[in-house]
Amino acid sequence: MSEKIKFGRSPVFFDPFERRPGPIKKNMHYCPGCGHGILHKLVAEAIDYHGIQGKTMFMVPVGCAVFAYYYFNVGAISVPHGRAPAVGTGVARAVPDSYVISYQGDGDLAAIGFNEFLQAANRGEKISIFFVNNSNYGMTGGQMAPTTLPGQKTATTPFGRNVLTDGFPVHVAEMVNTLTAPVYIERVALTSTARIMNAKKAVFKAIENLKNRKGFSFVEVLAPCPVNLKMTADQINDFIENQMIPEFPLGCIRDRSAEVENGTVPPAPAHDVESVKKVLFPPALENAGAVKENTSEIFNRELRVKMAGFGGQGILSLGITLANMARLRNFNVSWMPSYGPEQRGGAASCAVIVSRNRIPSPMISRDCDLLIATTQTALDKYIGELKDDGILIYDNTAVTLPELPAAMTKVGVDAVGIATRDVGSPKFVNSVLIGVLSVVLEQKGLLNAADQADFEQAFTAAVREKFGKKPGAVESNAQAFAAGRQGLSK
Numbered sequence: 001m002s003e004k005i006k007f008g009r010s011p012v013f014f015d016p017f018e019r020r021p022g023p024i025k026k027n028m029h030y031c032p033g034c035g036h037g038i039l040h041k042l043v044a045e046a047i048d049y050h051g052i053q054g055k056t057m058f059m060v061p062v063g064c065a066v067f068a069y070y071y072f073n074v075g076a077i078s079v080p081h082g083r084a085p086a087v088g089t090g091v092a093r094a095v096p097d098s099y100v101i102s103y104q105g106d107g108d109l110a111a112i113g114f115n116e117f118l119q120a121a122n123r124g125e126k127i128s129i130f131f132v133n134n135s136n137y138g139m140t141g142g143q144m145a146p147t148t149l150p151g152q153k154t155a156t157t158p159f160g161r162n163v164l165t166d167g168f169p170v171h172v173a174e175m176v177n178t179l180t181a182p183v184y185i186e187r188v189a190l191t192s193t194a195r196i197m198n199a200k201k202a203v204f205k206a207i208e209n210l211k212n213r214k215g216f217s218f219v220e221v222l223a224p225c226p227v228n229l230k231m232t233a234d235q236i237n238d239f240i241e242n243q244m245i246p247e248f249p250l251g252c253i254r255d256r257s258a259e260v261e262n263g264t265v266p267p268a269p270a271h272d273v274e275s276v277k278k279v280l281f282p283p284a285l286e287n288a289g290a291v292k293e294n295t296s297e298i299f300n301r302e303l304r305v306k307m308a309g310f311g312g313q314g315i316l317s318l319g320i321t322l323a324n325m326a327r328l329r330n331f332n333v334s335w336m337p338s339y340g341p342e343q344r345g346g347a348a349s350c351a352v353i354v355s356r357n358r359i360p361s362p363m364i365s366r367d368c369d370l371l372i373a374t375t376q377t378a379l380d381k382y383i384g385e386l387k388d389d390g391i392l393i394y395d396n397t398a399v400t401l402p403e404l405p406a407a408m409t410k411v412g413v414d415a416v417g418i419a420t421r422d423v424g425s426p427k428f429v430n431s432v433l434i435g436v437l438s439v440v441l442e443q444k445g446l447l448n449a450a451d452q453a454d455f456e457q458a459f460t461a462a463v464r465e466k467f468g469k470k471p472g473a474v475e476s477n478a479q480a481f482a483a484g485r486q487g488l489s490k
């Protein structure tokens with residue numbers, strides 16, 4: 001490893017930072033004197049030195065480093081606050097030949113995400129974590145963090161951290177050292193060239209361990225945040241040297257890298273897909289009967305469907321039924337619900353994606369093929385996501401249509417009325433809507449004859465799978481499906 005300070009930009013950084021909004025494409029967004037920029041440079045150089053750029057997955061935290069993906073030209077996931085070790089675990093396991101780096105602040109790692117950080121450390125996940133201890137919540141304006149020193153003034157401890165009420169600083173590296181699994185633990189600081197050179201060695205070691213799949217590596221970095229701490233460059237260095245380092249001593253706390261054998265990439269997937277399917281869906285496979293390969297042209301591409309209304313209307317189970325119909329026909333499916341905090345009556349929506357290929361993300365925010373909207377709010381909120389030539393099915397007793405593209409298919413139906421009148425309960429509205437959908441797909445010629453006939457069979461199989469033990473419910477849903485078909489055909 002070169003121990004000289006490297007000038008110039010590492011090839012692991014974008015040049016310029018095109019993703020950065022606004023005219024400034026050359027500079028990072030960090031405040032002058034911030035430690036994040038220095039640590040970014042060390043991490044980028046280590047990724048480059050160890051040749052793992054193409055397979056690096058960077059967990060980008062909530063905090064001042066939230067825009068790290070502007071800068072690093074590697075795979076990146078912007079994770080919710082504190083969730084980097086959990087998401088990183090998922091990535092490391094699902095994509096075992098990736099190299100997962102988690103980069104986290106002290107609010108992110110030692111407060112909101114502390115449990116899952118420690119659990120990931122305890123499991124010995126094969127990830128490397130860089131922990132920026134700058135003794136405060138930087139991004140939100142300098143509130144007290146778990147690492148704030150006794151007596152230290154912050155936005156939320158204006159008279160200084162009082163250990164009687166606010167507790168003592170959390171020594172994260174030492175806590176990790178109580179666990180058996182971690183391979184490498186070191187604490188470094190960024191106050192001088194010599195210290196930065198030591199930090200560089202630690203960062204390179206953690207990345208080397210990652211490359212060799214040694215196991216969990218952790219580097220805590222005492223970093224300057226001069227802006228929130230209202231200090232000059234000299235003052236912040238003094239603060240770290242004379243106040244932080246006595247509380248958080250520097251040095252290597254554990255290094256078992258040499259004792260641990262290099263890991264290998266585990267085979268992916270680590271389980272047999274067919275046997276998992278059998279355990280999870282045995283009745284489904286029985287009910288599905290013979291494997292059916294739907295051949296209509298629409299199935300050659302990803303189908304994106306969104307349903308939205310209010311809680312209690314069966315919107316989420318409508319999505320589940322559609323997803324199950326596709327699953328029973330061997331499509332890959334995703335179902336992603338979203339609902340307000342209210343149990344009933346609040347907004348509810350879900351997104352269903354059906355594809356012959358892998359589904360990269362279950363979210364839909366555009367290019368939707370079909371939107372089912374049962375309230376005005378739902379329509380207003382999601383209509384912009386529907387393709388201009390997409391299909392809109394809406395409740396014509398609750399929704400007034402705005403001006404919409406001529407190429408869009410608009411089908412208004414009183415599905416609740418049909419369910420109540422013809423099946424005896426509004427709760428069958430979702431099966432009514434699937435019946436309506438089957439007619440719309442027929443009328444638009446999107447399903448060939450075989451697939452048209454199969455649509456109802458797939459529906460029946462999905463309903464049987466769900467209500468197999470309640471024959472009455474199976475029958476009522478079938479009735480609702482038929483009522484939906486008739487209601488629209490009338």
Ligand SMILES: Cc1ncc(C[n+]2csc(CCOP(=O)(O)OP(=O)(O)O)c2C)c(N)n1
Nearest residue numbers: 062063064081105106107108136137138139
């Ligand atoms: C779930 C959630 N809670 C709270 C916030 C607000 N928030 C944004 S950044 C932050 C603290 C970040 O501090 P730290 O992890 O120390 O990183 P730094 O900004 O100092 O680099 C908080 C509390 C949020 N974005 N999401």
Ligand code: SF4
Nearest residue numbers: 030031034064138225
């Ligand atoms: S607030 Fe602090 S941690 Fe955030 S960018 Fe500025 S100096 Fe860095």
